Amino acid sequence: MNDNQPDSMELRLRRARYRADHRGTKEADLVVGGFFARHGADFDEAAMAWFEVVLQEQDVDILAWAFGTAEVPAHLDNDWMTLLKKLDYVEVTK
Template identity: 35%
Template sequence: MTRFNTPGFIEDPVDKNESIEIRRKRLKFRSWHRGIKEADILLGSFADKFLQDMPADELDKYETLLREADSDLVAWITGDREPPEHYNHEVMQKLRSIDYIKILK
């Protein structure tokens, strides 16, 4: 079982029989309902912009990212810290590419 840096958070394994539409809806909901407002804004805005067109392999990477702690995700996305090598992929680059300041205005 993979352990994530999210204390107290237990998530079921990915259901390989879940339709892509349901998966996108579930990931969008999880993106907007994180627990801290900063993560909600960053991940929810990202989900609104990119999830609909993401291929399955990128959805896998994004879903794995969502299992990490909000504080780590916010730091990696904003550039306060570099993400671990295994998270420094095209999905992280997309997360970092959004101008979140424009979203807040």
């Protein structure tokens, strides 16, 4: 691989960071983007694959799972989702 080219995981992390921060609603940006900012550096291949699936979901669904107002689908319900539901990573600035 060319030294100037990012590796596959680095590229996936960059794309995920952008998609997490640019959801379309401020609330989703805070939840999804905040979650990625806090935990993305710890993602291994399995966690990255999980997050990429989450990023394909609708904001309203992700927020409902995070706030506990809807049941998380079995294929997304894992330790990472438990961390997402904590919401301790959301930082609101004025």
